Amino acid sequence: MGSVDRRILKTREAIKKAFFELMAQKDFESITVQLISERANLNRGTFYLHYLDKFDLLDKCIEEQFNELLRVCAAQGHDQTHVPTFESLLSTTEYFEEHFLFYSCMLNSKGMPSFRDRMHQLMVEGIRDQLNMDDINKGLNKEILVQFMASAIVGIVEWWIYNKMPVPASELARELWALLERNQIHK
Amino acid sequence: MGSVDRRILKTREAIKKAFFELMAQKDFESITVQLISERANLNRGTFYLHYLDKFDLLDKCIEEQFNELLRVCAAQGHDQTHVPTFESLLSTTEYFEEHFLFYSCMLNSKGMPSFRDRMHQLMVEGIRDQLNMDDINKGLNKEILVQFMASAIVGIVEWWIYNKMPVPASELARELWALLERNQIHK
DNA sequence: GCAACTGTGTTGATTAATGAACAGTCGCAG
DNA sequence: CTGCGACTGTTCATTAATCAACACAGTTGC
Numbered sequence: 388m389g390s391v392d393r394r395i396l397k398t399r400e401a402i403k404k405a406f407f408e409l410m411a412q413k414d415f416e417s418i419t420v421q422l423i424s425e426r427a428n429l430n431r432g433t434f435y436l437h438y439l440d441k442f443d444l445l446d447k448c449i450e451e452q453f454n455e456l457l458r459v460c461a462a463q464g465h466d467q468t469h470v471p472t473f474e475s476l477l478s479t480t481e482y483f484e485e486h487f488l489f490y491s492c493m494l495n496s497k498g499m500p501s502f503r504d505r506m507h508q509l510m511v512e513g514i515r516d517q518l519n520m521d522d523i524n525k526g527l528n529k530e531i532l533v534q535f536m537a538s539a540i541v542g543i544v545e546w547w548i549y550n551k552m553p554v555p556a557s558e559l560a561r562e563l564w565a566l567l568e569r570n571q572i573h574k
Numbered sequence: 575m576g577s578v579d580r581r582i583l584k585t586r587e588a589i590k591k592a593f594f595e596l597m598a599q600k601d602f603e604s605i606t607v608q609l610i611s612e613r614a615n616l617n618r619g620t621f622y623l624h625y626l627d628k629f630d631l632l633d634k635c636i637e638e639q640f641n642e643l644l645r646v647c648a649a650q651g652h653d654q655t656h657v658p659t660f661e662s663l664l665s666t667t668e669y670f671e672e673h674f675l676f677y678s679c680m681l682n683s684k685g686m687p688s689f690r691d692r693m694h695q696l697m698v699e700g701i702r703d704q705l706n707m708d709d710i711n712k713g714l715n716k717e718i719l720v721q722f723m724a725s726a727i728v729g730i731v732e733w734w735i736y737n738k739m740p741v742p743a744s745e746l747a748r749e750l751w752a753l754l755e756r757n758q759i760h761k
Numbered sequence: 762g763c764a765a766c767t768g769t770g771t772t773g774a775t776t777a778a779t780g781a782a783c784a785g786t787c788g789c790a791g
Numbered sequence: 792c793t794g795c796g797a798c799t800g801t802t803c804a805t806t807a808a809t810c811a812a813c814a815c816a817g818t819t820g821c
Contacts, residue, residue, distance in 0.1 A: 579776070581777050581778070582776095585777080616778075616779085617778065617779050617780065619778080620777085623777075623778080
């Protein structure tokens with residue numbers, strides 16, 4: 388799959404770059420396809436060769452970002468189960484740090500109420516697969532614990548991003564690790 | 575003439591950018607068309623649609639840079655004669671400061687003996703047009719004075735660039751102004 | 762109301778960029 | 792010497808990007 392025409396990759400990169408730059412300046416609804424095309428320095432028609440409209444572009448950007456996130460989360464677990472280790476947790480907080488701009492835009496922007504939901508859903512599915520119901524979790528409803536943890540984790544990330552990362556990624560990872568430990572999400 | 579196809583401008587920019595980045599790393603002779611194309615992220619064939627070879631590219635880059643230099647030098651003199659003012663002199667030293675990387679590459683590189691000559695020639699022509707032979711210059715051979723000043727000025731610039739700009743642009747401009755004053759190049 | 766704008770999404774003819782070939786030159790190690 | 796790898800300069804068919812045009816939908820302001 389490395390055989391996509393160079394021009395296509397370059398064009399898509401330029402569009403996404405322009406889009407993110409604009410997202411950092413103004414809110415989603417006031418961004419137009421025209422603006423994106425101008426900033427990306429390409430013809431407006433070219434935009435429509437790759438995306439249906441700006442909503443489709445946003446969708447694909449989020450999709451891509453989430454795939455990257457999942458890749459980082461699972462970077463350790465290879466053919467093992469995807470139960471997190473402290474290392475994978477640290478990679479993940481560092482990933483958020485690195486993509487601060489993106490998540491900051493998405494979580495802050497009033498025009499993006501759906502983003503938080505999608506992230507929450509992603510987390511629910513991730514945790515549902517990983518949670519083991521032994522020992523201290525016996526007698527609890529699993530789905531309730533899943534929802535509880537997902538909301539908590541998304542909330543923490545949201546807080547961290549929204550407050551411009553008031554603690555370093557490493558500390559956040561340590562704190563999260565302790566919280567996961569207490570709730571039996573890891574080994 | 576703003577009606578050149580976008581793709582052409584983008585491609586040429588990418589090629590020049592890649593070329594300058596490589597010039598900052600290695601000397602001219604060890605740079606290949608292949609390397610430039612890879613770094614610019616375009617097909618090698620595309621390179622030959624715009625330039626004959628790497629020498630032609632270098633030539634056009636120098637030409638372009640010199641045009642920019644002339645534009646800055648003459649920025650003041652509009653429909654007046656191009657006799658320099660202190661302001662235009664300052665713009666010029668600031669121009670060199672801004673394009674430090676380019677001139678540093680060109681003047682340092684052993685593979686570029688011709689560059690100093692071209693710059694010298696540019697200066698000779700510029701001065702020849704501006705020098706007024708009144709007052710204290712009476713009785714002197716004009717062409718000798720031109721050559722004298724051109725060498726002196728190029729030498730100063732060379733020294734300044736070569737030694738990584740040991741004094742700020744503003745000071746260099748002041749010093750040069752004093753030297754030009756003494757030699758009646760300005761009003 | 763409706764005229765002037767601004768942005769949309771689509772069209773078609775044209776042109777530039779692409780990748781994959783090619784034969785040729787050059788330096789160099791076996 | 793000789794084959795080998797790296798780079799050159801050029802070709803060709805294919806594909807993507809371009810520009811200018813289009814009809815259309817919403818907003819704004821007179």
